[in-house]
Amino acid sequence: MGTMTSPVHANQRARRYTPHPLYDSSPTFRMARMQLVKVAEETEIDPGILERLSLPKRAVVVSLPVRMDDGSTQAFMGYRVQHSLTSGPSKGGLRYHPAVDLGEVAALAMWMSWKCGLMNLPFGGGKGGVACDPASLSKGELERLTRRLTEELLNVISPRMDVMAPDVGTDEQTMAWIMDTYSMKIGYACPEIVTGKPVAIGGCVGRREATGRGVVFTIMEAFEELDIDPSGATAVVQGFGNVGSVVCAELVKQGVKTLGVGDRYGAIANSKGIDISALQRHVAGGKLLRDFGGADRIPSNELLTIPCTVVVPAALERVVTEENAARLNCRILAEGANGPTTPEADEILQEEKDIFIIPDILCNAGGVTVSYFEWVQDLQQFLWTEEMVNHKLEELMHGAYHRVRTLAKDRHISNRSAALTLGIQKIAREKEWRGLFP
Ligand code: NAD
Numbered sequence: 001m002g003t004m005t006s007p008v009h010a011n012q013r014a015r016r017y018t019p020h021p022l023y024d025s026s027p028t029f030r031m032a033r034m035q036l037v038k039v040a041e042e043t044e045i046d047p048g049i050l051e052r053l054s055l056p057k058r059a060v061v062v063s064l065p066v067r068m069d070d071g072s073t074q075a076f077m078g079y080r081v082q083h084s085l086t087s088g089p090s091k092g093g094l095r096y097h098p099a100v101d102l103g104e105v106a107a108l109a110m111w112m113s114w115k116c117g118l119m120n121l122p123f124g125g126g127k128g129g130v131a132c133d134p135a136s137l138s139k140g141e142l143e144r145l146t147r148r149l150t151e152e153l154l155n156v157i158s159p160r161m162d163v164m165a166p167d168v169g170t171d172e173q174t175m176a177w178i179m180d181t182y183s184m185k186i187g188y189a190c191p192e193i194v195t196g197k198p199v200a201i202g203g204c205v206g207r208r209e210a211t212g213r214g215v216v217f218t219i220m221e222a223f224e225e226l227d228i229d230p231s232g233a234t235a236v237v238q239g240f241g242n243v244g245s246v247v248c249a250e251l252v253k254q255g256v257k258t259l260g261v262g263d264r265y266g267a268i269a270n271s272k273g274i275d276i277s278a279l280q281r282h283v284a285g286g287k288l289l290r291d292f293g294g295a296d297r298i299p300s301n302e303l304l305t306i307p308c309t310v311v312v313p314a315a316l317e318r319v320v321t322e323e324n325a326a327r328l329n330c331r332i333l334a335e336g337a338n339g340p341t342t343p344e345a346d347e348i349l350q351e352e353k354d355i356f357i358i359p360d361i362l363c364n365a366g367g368v369t370v371s372y373f374e375w376v377q378d379l380q381q382f383l384w385t386e387e388m389v390n391h392k393l394e395e396l397m398h399g400a401y402h403r404v405r406t407l408a409k410d411r412h413i414s415n416r417s418a419a420l421t422l423g424i425q426k427i428a429r430e431k432e433w434r435g436l437f438p
Pocket of ligand 1: 166167169170211239240242244262263264265314317336337338368
């Protein structure tokens with residue numbers, strides 16, 4: 001049984017480009033769909049399976065009324081999208097950001113499916129979000145918002161159906177509130193309902209650092225392949241949150257200097273290298289990254305074009321675009337963020353710039369991989385050591401990197417196409433075996 005079909009159903013092929021009114025108003029969703037269609041054409045996935053993969057399995061939209069600290073009531077829009085439940089529970093982050101909408105969440109859920117497929121994890125893709133600015137909400141408001149969201153999603157989440165994790169604007173505290181709300185509803189402690197929660201309540205050692213650590217594993221693999229000496233290498237990192245700050249710290253351990261860093265409030269650069277420990281202390285002290293004394297402030301839109309060995313976008317999607325792609329001045333683009341490169345920019349990077357891309361679903365897969373370890377430990381009530389976690393993470397990241405590179409070289413396709421092909425084909429194969437119900 002393969003994923004190839006010889007007679008092409010013309011009607012079905014024509015239908016694949018039909019935009020869906022619920023999702024396709026989002027440029028991020030259109031981008032995810034374009035990637036899927038491109039891979040489907042290159043690999044001739046069965047048109048019926050492509051049809052099933054093109055839209056999320058389930059999407060829930062809720063309004064979340066929250067009592068604000070000043071006594072007023074504010075309603076926020078919340079979303080949870082489960083793209084695929086074929087391989088196991090859907091798995092994916094929860095994002096709190098003002099730009100969150102249904103299409104963006106659906107695109108991120110779709111990418112999670114391909115990522116779990118590529119990593120051979122027994123999960124489908126999911127994602128959730130609330131359109132809000134967490135920086136402007138108090139801790140109490142965030143807690144009430146999170147508990148209300150959990151309550152509204154009770155019918156569609158469970159350790160066997162959908163397991164959330166942190167993403168932009170959420171953290172281990174958010175996961176702890178979800179775990180507590182869910183546990184109160186079912187009557188017993190249920191740590192396996194979320195991953196990325198504090199270690200004290202069933203979290204996994206090393207989960208907080210896992211995404212950034214995985215990003216740096218893949219960068220080191222690329223350095224080895226491209227014969228780059230880390231001690232002479234330099235980096236630029238966009239985003240200094242969970243992923244970006246760990247990437248910077250792990251790069252220091254490898255001897256790589258970070259020349260520029262940015263976040264939503266601004267960007268800084270130092271041609272001699274930024275003292276990352278000092279920057280971490282500065283930010284942990286509640287100060288803005290842009291006010292750090294050990295570097296110069298630069299315009300945010302100049303960050304990604306600083307000449308360096310590796311650029312790591314680790315903030316939001318669609319930041320490497322047609323507008324700035326030709327000005328990137330690096331050898332490697334390591335996609336810590338999900339969907340940072342638009343398809344138009346992708347072409348420019350590959351055809352005009354010869355930049356080696358480590359695609360998002362491979363580069364940042366360390367997070368979901370250690371989330372998988374956390375879920376397994378919670379289900380078995382058997383906890384691993386940090387050494388076991390990191391060793392297993394390295395093994396899985398190493399395997400995935402080389403599967404992607406082998407396919408890319410064999411078929412003369414881009415790393416992105418190779419990674420997407422591996423992820424998509426795994427789910428397509430599972431769908432073929434399971435068949436179409438009823
Ligand atoms: P986070 O909220 O911890 O940090 C986000 C960072 O991006 C912050 O420093 C923020 O200031 C910055 N930022 C926001 N808007 C920006 C803008 N317009 N310009 C520049 N910087 C901006 O989030 P995170 O968990 O580090 O996630 C970052 C990216 O990594 C996202 O794309 C996320 O989907 C992806 N990701 C995260 C994980 C994880 O485990 N947390 C796993 C895989 C992928």
